Amino acid sequence: xxxxxxxxxxxxxxxxxxxxxxxxxxxxxxxxxxxxxxxxxxxxxxxxxxxxxxxxxxxxxxxxxxxxxxxxxxxxxxxxxxxxxxxxxxxxxxxxxxxxxxxxxxxxxxxxxxxxxxxxxxxxxxxxxxxxxxxxxxxxxxxxxxxxxxxxxxxxxxxxxxxxxxxxxxxxxxxxxxxxxxxxxxxxxxxxxxxxxxxxxxxxxxxxxxxxxxxxxxxxxxxxxxxxxxxxxxxxxxxxxxxxxxxxxxxxxxxxxxxxxxxxxxxxxxxxxxxxxxxxxxxxxxxxxxxxxxxxxxxxxxxxxxxxxxxxxxxxxxxxxxxxxxxxxxxxxxxxxxxxxxxxxxxxxxxxxxxxxxxxxxxxx
Numbered sequence: 352x353x354x355x356x357x358x359x360x361x362x363x364x365x366x367x368x369x370x371x372x373x374x375x376x377x378x379x380x381x382x383x384x385x386x387x388x389x390x391x392x393x394x395x396x397x398x399x400x401x402x403x404x405x406x407x408x409x410x411x412x413x414x415x416x417x418x419x420x421x422x423x424x425x426x427x428x429x430x431x432x433x434x435x436x437x438x439x440x441x442x443x444x445x446x447x448x449x450x451x452x453x454x455x456x457x458x459x460x461x462x463x464x465x466x467x468x469x470x471x472x473x474x475x476x477x478x479x480x481x482x483x484x485x486x487x488x489x490x491x492x493x494x495x496x497x498x499x500x501x502x503x504x505x506x507x508x509x510x511x512x513x514x515x516x517x518x519x520x521x522x523x524x525x526x527x528x529x530x531x532x533x534x535x536x537x538x539x540x541x542x543x544x545x546x547x548x549x550x551x552x553x554x555x556x557x558x559x560x561x562x563x564x565x566x567x568x569x570x571x572x573x574x575x576x577x578x579x580x581x582x583x584x585x586x587x588x589x590x591x592x593x594x595x596x597x598x599x600x601x602x603x604x605x606x607x608x609x610x611x612x613x614x615x616x617x618x619x620x621x622x623x624x625x626x627x628x629x630x631x632x633x634x635x636x637x638x639x640x641x642x643x644x645x646x647x648x649x650x651x652x653x654x655x656x657x658x659x660x661x662x663x664x665x666x667x668x669x670x671x672x673x674x675x676x677x678x679x680x681x682x683x684x685x686x687x688x689x690x691x692x693x694x695x696x697x698x699x700x701x702x703x704x705x706x707x708x709x710x711x712x713x714x715x716x
Contacts, residue, residue: 399624400616400661407621410654414618417601417644423536424593425634426527428520428569430539432584435572438512440485443505448472450499450507451479459490467508470501488512491582516580518551518571520588524560528567531556531590537571538635541586545604546652548635549573549580553590589635598631598639605650606630606638607659615644616651616658623651623658 402410452469455461461484468482492509501507518539522528533556539549554572561568571588573580605615606628613630616623628643644650651658 398664399622400658401622401664402658402661403621406661407654410657412618412651412655412658413653414649415602415605415652417599417640417646417648417650419597419646420600420637421595422598422600422632422634422637422639423591423595424632425538425589425591426522426531427633428522428528428588428590430518430520430541430571430586430588432539432541432573432580432582432586433517433519433570434511434513434582435515435517438486438488438515439491440488440510441506442467442482442484442508442510443503444470444480444482444501444507445503446472446474446480447502448480448500450495450497450501453493453495453497454481455490455493455508457490457493460488461490461510462487467510468495470507482507484510486510486512488514511582513575513578513580513582516573516575516582517554518549518573518586518588520569520571520590521566523566527592530592531567531569536591537573538589538591539571539573539580539586540589540636541580541584543584544579545636546602547579549575587636589633591634593632596632599644599646600637600639601644601650602652603633603636603638605652605655607655616655617644618649618651622664623661625659 402412448470450468451471454466454468461467463484463486465484466481467484467490470480470482472478472480488511490508491511492506494509495501495505495507518537520537531553533553535553537551537553539551540547541549551571551573553569556569557567560566569588569590571590601615606613607616608614608627612627614625614627617626626643629641631639631641633639
């Protein structure tokens with residue numbers, strides 16, 4: 352049977368086209384013998400942060416030495432400073448009248464028997480009366496002005512003695528809180544003095560829960576001879592409930608991160624290394640470090656939040672990875688050139704054959 356030359360040429364052309372596509376597909380994968388594998392260290396691994404002396408000063412960086420101290424397991428309570436009820440006196444008259452003279456100023460120290468106010472009774476013919484302080488302390492409130500009228504139950508002034516104060520600790524019901532008792536040791540930290548601890552002891556406690564809030568309150572007696580603590584300051588009260596243990600500890604404000612992923616910054620000169628830590632018991636603003644820090648190391652307690660955003664120094668591992676990557680790129684180049692030359696020659700031969708089949712032959716005379 353006679354084969355049509357056009358059909359034969361078409362079949363040849365299809366085979367050549369298929370071969371051309373196979374060569375093109377091979378060229379598309381030159382230099383990629385396999386897919387990238389997970390775990391290849393292509394990106395630089397971050398290391399410790401290095402800060403200049405100027406940056407350290409601007410951040411106000413402060414450090415504390417990690418040290419072995421005695422701690423005990425404690426219950427943490429939200430706290431508020433309050434005066435002792437027996438050390439606060441409200442100055443009230445026993446009659447009606449007007450204020451004739453105010454003899455002391457707000458905040459002024461006073462002693463027992465010191466005159467505070469001169470008042471004029473409303474009853475005609477009665478002499479002026481001088482109201483005196485019933486205790487040693489300071490004037491904590493002046494609630495009247497000159498000439499102001501008052502009744503027998505009007506509070507004219509308040510005098511308080513804050514040499515000792517109460518830290519009222521509040522918590523919702525749980526077995527640990529309900530186990531707290533009078534005589535337990537307590538430590539108060541307040542927001543305005545985060546690095547200072549005020550030692551005390553539980554002096555009074557609720558016998559039950561508040562009916563509305565379902566909270567339990569205890570009151571720690573705190574010595575305040577220096578006068579740092581003022582009424583209504585907020586803070587945290589730690590009440591010891593376990594045995595005293597010798598542990599490696601750092602201040603709680605050295606910790607960053609969230610629960611289960613806590614870390615600190617350890618300073619060595621101008622180098623700040625991020626260390627993940629495991630913590631233990633907490634008490635009085637201190638936290639036990641079970642793993643991650645060694646005794647004597649300097650942990651950052653101020654400026655640590657800002658340091659976590661400082662650029663890191665590249666580690667040796669990342670430098671080695673870059674050096675290993677360079678020869679690999681160079682070695683890939685010769686293979687790519689050889690394959691390209693081979694493929695180019697094949698494509699040229701295929702095109703020549705196509706032209707030969709498609710151009711009709713001239714018949715001899």
